[in-house]
Amino acid sequence: MNSVKTYTLEEAKRMLENYCAYQERCHKEVVDKLQKMRMIPEAIDIVVVHLLQHNFLNEERFAKAFVRGKFRMKHWGKQRITLELRRKDISKTIISIALKEIEPAEYLESFHALAEKKAATIKESNPFKKKKKLADFLLYRGWESHLVYDKVNALF
Structure with a gap:
């Protein structure tokens, strides 16, 4: 017999308290977890409100x-x-x-260190391909394009 595990409201609250205490979570992750537990929308709302009131859940x-x-x-x-x-x-x-958690000086320092470290590992003789590989790597990681292109041009 294939039975689906069901949870009482109290069990769900305790499980989600532990889930949120383990690491910071956002509302979406909590709601997704409750939906996977097959909780009804009303129960999901009750659990989310409980987590917010007891400071287990804090979006900021x-x-x-x-x-x-x-x-x-x-x-x-x-x-x-x-x-x-x-x-x-x-x-x-x-x-x-x-x-604002990221200090501007630390941000630039990290960017330059990452770019230089990656540039040193690119095994490519064609300078255009080398530039493209580095630019793609940095852009994929979400660094601003003006920073990326200035750095790529400065390095090669």
Whole structure:
């Protein structure tokens, strides 16, 4: 017999408290998780409100942690970070607040270090292909095009 696990409202609240305590989550991730648990819309609303009231769920805190993590660990630029936050239905206001977590000097320092490190690893004799590979790499990571093209031209 293939039975589907069901959850009481209290079980769902406890599970989602743990889910949010483990790492910062956004509303969309929480709702998706509850939907996968086959919770009805009314129950989803109750659990989300509970998480908000007890500070397990905080969109601004999530966005700030996301920005710091993706910038420091994955070396993403602001454009990629913004795109990924929009995919998580984070508001433009919260995104702009969160992006202030990145110091401008640290941002440029990280960009230059990443570009130079990558440039050193590109095994390509054709200078145009080399430039394209570096530019594509940096643009994919969400660095602003004016920074990318200035750096690519300065390096090659």
